Amino acid sequence: MTEQKQYCTLRVADLLLGIEVGEIQEIIRDTSFMPVPMAHPAIRGLINLRGQIVTAIDLRRRAGLATNDDGADYMTMVLGTAEEPLALVVDSVGDVVEVAPDTFESPPDTLRGEARRMIDGAYKLERELLLVLNLRVVLDLRSAAGESA
Numbered sequence: 439m440t441e442q443k444q445y446c447t448l449r450v451a452d453l454l455l456g457i458e459v460g461e462i463q464e465i466i467r468d469t470s471f472m473p474v475p476m477a478h479p480a481i482r483g484l485i486n487l488r489g490q491i492v493t494a495i496d497l498r499r500r501a502g503l504a505t506n507d508d509g510a511d512y513m514t515m516v517l518g519t520a521e522e523p524l525a526l527v528v529d530s531v532g533d534v535v536e537v538a539p540d541t542f543e544s545p546p547d548t549l550r551g552e553a554r555r556m557i558d559g560a561y562k563l564e565r566e567l568l569l570v571l572n573l574r575v576v577l578d579l580r581s582a583a584g585e586s587a
Contacts, residue, residue, distance in 0.1 A: 444534050471484065490523060495526055542559050
């Protein structure tokens, strides 16, 4: 019997994405960002997390998707990375779901561009696909293809 995996679900545009629960340090609702001049276009800014400076990456921008209006709601997920602290800015955070590893499939063919590069694969849930983020690719802004300011 294969062990179930747990993913925290999140939304970016119309995509249901998943990050393994163990990768997430905390989730913050109201965050203010300090802009970083001349930074990569996907960098939303810096946040002060109880005295620790954390770089926040806007997942919409990183995936090459249309950005939210400035007044739109968002959430910030702080990741427990081994290197410098990093956070992802997402539209919303959902539930934790359990999936069986043997139901893992390739990313759907309809996913294109940078968004496709960032997805390891998918799990078919009851009503939609859960796309699993490859955090190594998401967080490596040096290899981001075809992005502009």
